[in-house]
Amino acid sequence: MLFRPPTVAQMNQWKERLNFSGTQMARILGLKSARRWREYADENKQQGIPPANLFMGAALVTLPQPDIDRVLATMREIGATIDLDADPESSAPSGEPQP
Structure with missing residues (x-):
């Protein structure tokens, strides 16, 4: 690339x-x-x-919102925790900082 x-x-x-x-x-x-x-x-x-x-x-x-939602759903299926509206300083349920 x-x-x-x-x-x-x-x-x-x-x-x-x-x-x-x-x-x-x-x-x-x-x-x-x-x-x-x-x-x-x-x-x-x-x-x-x-x-x-x-x-x-x-x-x-x-991208239209439905496409973004599909990508986020795939990320969650893979195992990610993601909330685009969350405070960046918040932690994922495992206690690890979110990317």
């Missing part, structure tokens, strides 16, 4: 097009907090968003 992450400027342009806050960007990208989003959006760091996080964000803003 070849993956080159979008630049910080491109990520910030996407955020602006979506008219999202840092908290909303963190949520769709599966990040723990808006602070983590700000690290990815910092011109001085240039660390690049991982492909899985970018894929998740793109899927959540592109």
